[in-house]
Amino acid sequence: MTSAAATVSEPRPGPHEGHAVSYPRFLLRVLWLATDGSPRFYAWMTVLTAIALVGLHAWAVQVRDGMGVTGMTDHVSWGLYIANFTFGVGLAAGAVMMVIPAYLFHDRDMHDVVIVGELLAIAAITVCILFVMADLGRPDRFWHMLPGIGRFHWPMSLLTWDVLVLNGYLLLNLHICGYLLYMRFLGRKPDPRWYVPFVFLSIGWAISVHTVTAFLYCGLGGRPFWNTALLAPRFLASAFVSGPAFLIVALRLIESQGGFAVGPGPRRTLHGILRVAILVNLLMVGSEAFTAFYTGGGHAATAQYLFFGLHGHTALVAWTWTAVAFGVVAAVALLWPGTAAHPWRLDAACALAFVGVWIEKGMGLIVPGFVPSTLHEVVEYAPTLVEWQISAGVWAFGLLVFTAAVKVALPVLRDEPAGGERADASATPVASGTAG
Amino acid sequence: MATELPQAPADRPAPRRLPVLQGGVTRRTTVKALGATLGLAAFARAIAPLTEWARDIPVDRFLQRHYRELTPEAMQTLLRQLEQETREQYGAEVHIEDVKPTPGVAFGYALNLSVCNGCRRCAEACHIENNHDRASQESYIRVLEMSKGSMDMERGRVDYAGPNPDPDKFYMPVQCQQCDDAPCVKVCPVEATWKESDGIVVVDYDWCIGCRYCEAACPYHARRFNWTKPQVPAAEVNPDQAYLSNRIRPQGVVEKCHFCLHRTRKGRLPACLEACPTGARVFGNLLDPDSEIRRVLADKRVYVLKEELGTRPRFFYFFDV
Known part of the structure; x- marks a missing residue:
């Protein structure tokens, strides 16, 4: 028995105890485990907490003084927050690339660590919701969007669809992970009827979250750069780059920092997915670029601005070529036969792919949708310090959620009651923290 | 990792129970x-x-309901509260009304591009009439200087030097087109913006959550966001205000041209029209067959901006030939 598994399942409730008593006890147990670990774990969590608090303070200042503290204007009215939001939705959707092999293709190795993907979805959706809150001019009126008390403009507004699919996806994954953990806490075998249907639902749901997010933009006729039917497929392709890229690195950190044996199987499968997804994504970016430049005229103005600058305005050119370079180098590295043999090379390729997609979806897609403006004025955008602080804070909080969740859940679920030999294989104390 | 953390399991209480439940205090x-x-x-x-x-x-503002859910009595109470708040925050005595649309009236606006000389007095009048933030020189109207021989806004500019017109250019003021199929109304997640029966697209400034999706959706750059709390000196505040139009907007919400509904719904003309020295602007009731706007639509070669988007504007442009 690993120590973390023992800690979560040790104080088992008596048979007389109802859920009203055992569930709060379970939650307290989870909270205790999530805040317990090695000095290195504490250091990591303290750093993340500190960054999150800096972000929180910057947000409080932004709410008090108005969004004039950001670099946004009436011309570029969405910036870093919505860019990160869009990328975060992709990350959440990309996590499904662990669920599909595990449940649809019965990949045993992947099945052992599939909860890492589900927990990534939870953390990423948390990040998305926080970025939407950060972008609201009046967060105090958030309740206006709640169905029932507010006025929920459904089904006309795609934003209401996004609220539904994002929260639905969050609840689905919270239910799946929470149910499995709770059953372990009770010392019972999970009943597949209570989670397998939800897992399959979550697979379809993952596709829907990023499709709906693309529809937010591509349904706007006044923004020719976004108004393309390729946007939703492109979002999905890039999601299946960023999700697996993050997970490949996360699984290695879980192994090296958390002392938790993952084995080469899951990483190999994710690498295979990434090889296909990154090529499809590059193909789609190339297709968009061709259509814009060959057609020319007004619709090429944004592409011109992105790649070469427009009327002397070149703020995004460096970003664009960085993203292109990262994407191409990552693709070559991922397809190179020898890469998988060197874990750090694979990790470096994943990091490049991840950052490349982050730029492509933010500075490469959300911001240029506003340049030139609908009256063809070229007003440039650069994020301010407050925006960077809030964004860093939100990501730090997301990493905090992810670290704590993986640390609590993974050892427990991996250690099946009957699987004694597997538990013996990881003799190192696993409660000492997962990421570093 | 085990080598770096030899003490990790040892300094925990031996029976690993919830510390809150067992009461033991450890390091x-x-x-x-x-x-x-x-x-x-x-x-x-x-x-x-x-x-x-x-x-x-105030707590009342936080709990306030949507415009269309307010009873006439609740609206009167609210208007008095808003007047009081303007007095406290801006030091200005104002009168805020809730002016309703008149049945049988549908407003339309037409602009004669042959005579507009790009003086921007319409934009300035809008700035004053609608209590815009002074520092940002905000206005609902942007005037484009266009190249003769081209209708492509790509070749226009707003930062031209005034006030004398360039003979090789023509001038095109752009403001809210009050679309019949308005993208901004469609996308709003909380129904904070809608089209009234007289065709004016309005915003409930006390219901908008400031997500700016409408600003992204509008093809005409007609919407403005209050990036900071608007600042207007007390002496410059226009006291003739309406709930859905020119009352001073709160921070963090979206606003837009409302065809000066606090004037036009009471039979007056929009401030931008009154300020125009060339007579380029024609405003009136589209449902009145004898109105000047109807005569323009019947006799002139009229077009609308970005017709291909299917937004069906109620703002028309024409040339005098």
């Missing part, structure tokens, strides 16, 4: 409690600006 629980306390203190400091901000927002 680890003490450190955790200390960490949590420090964290909470830092959290309180971090959100301190929120309390300063909340002081300026």
Whole structure:
């Protein structure tokens, strides 16, 4: 028995105890485990907490003084927050690339660590919701969007669809992970009827979250750069780059920092997915670029601005070529036969792919949708310090959620009651923290 | 990792039970409690600006219902409260009304591009009439200087030097087109913006959540966001205000041209039209066959901006030939 598994399942409730008593006890147990670990774990969590608090303070200042503290204007009215939001939705959707092999293709190795993907979805959706809150001019009126008390403009507004699919996806994954953990806490075998249907639902749901997010933009006729039917497929392709890229690195950190044996199987499968997804994504970016430049005229103005600058305005050119370079180098590295043999090379390729997609979806897609403006004025955008602080804070909080969740859940679920030999294989104390 | 953490399991209580339940105090629980306390203190400091901000927002504003859910009595109470708040925050005595649309009236606006000389007095009149923030020189109207021989806005510019017109150019003021199929109305997640029966697209400034999706959706750059709290000196505040039009907007919400409904719904003309020295602007009731706007639509070669988007504007452009 690993120590973390023992800690979560040790104080088992008596048979007389109802859920009203055992569930709060379970939650307290989870909270205790999530805040317990090695000095290195504490250091990591303290750093993340500190960054999150800096972000929180910057947000409080932004709410008090108005969004004039950001670099946004009436011309570029969405910036870093919505860019990160869009990328975060992709990350959440990309996590499904662990669920599909595990449940649809019965990949045993992947099945052992599939909860890492589900927990990534939870953390990423948390990040998305926080970025939407950060972008609201009046967060105090958030309740206006709640169905029932507010006025929920459904089904006309795609934003209401996004609220539904994002929260639905969050609840689905919270239910799946929470149910499995709770059953372990009770010392019972999970009943597949209570989670397998939800897992399959979550697979379809993952596709829907990023499709709906693309529809937010591509349904706007006044923004020719976004108004393309390729946007939703492109979002999905890039999601299946960023999700697996993050997970490949996360699984290695879980192994090296958390002392938790993952084995080469899951990483190999994710690498295979990434090889296909990154090529499809590059193909789609190339297709968009061709259509814009060959057609020319007004619709090429944004592409011109992105790649070469427009009327002397070149703020995004460096970003664009960085993203292109990262994407191409990552693709070559991922397809190179020898890469998988060197874990750090694979990790470096994943990091490049991840950052490349982050730029492509933010500075490469959300911001240029506003340049030139609908009256063809070229007003440039650069994020301010407050925006960077809030964004860093939100990501730090997301990493905090992810670290704590993986640390609590993974050892427990991996250690099946009957699987004694597997538990013996990881003799190192696993409660000492997962990421570093 | 095990080598770096040899003490990790040892300094825990032997029977691993919830410390809150077992009551034992260990070094680890003490450190955790200390960490949590420090964290909470830092959290309180971090959100301190929120309390300063909340002081300026009365509870009534926070709980206020949507415009269309307010009874006439509730609206009257609200209007008096808003007047009181304007007095407190801006030092200005104002009168805020809730002016309703008139049945049988549908407003239309037409602009003669042959005579507009790009003086921007319409934009200036809008700025004053609608209590726009002074520092940002905001206005609902942007005037484009266009190249003769081209209708492509790509070749236009707004930052031309005034006030004398360039003979090789023509001038095109753009403001809200009051679309019949308005993208901004479609995308709003909370129904804070809608089209009234006389065709004017309005915003409930007290319901808007400031997501700016409408600003992204509008093809005409007609919407403005209050990036900061608008600042207007008391002496310059236009006291003739309406709830859905020119009352001073709160911070963090979207606003737009409302065809000066506080004037036009009472039979007056929009401020931009009154300020125009060339007579380029024609405003009236589209449902009145004898109106000037109907004569323009019947006799002139009229076009609308970005017709291909299917937004069906109620703002028309024409040339005098």
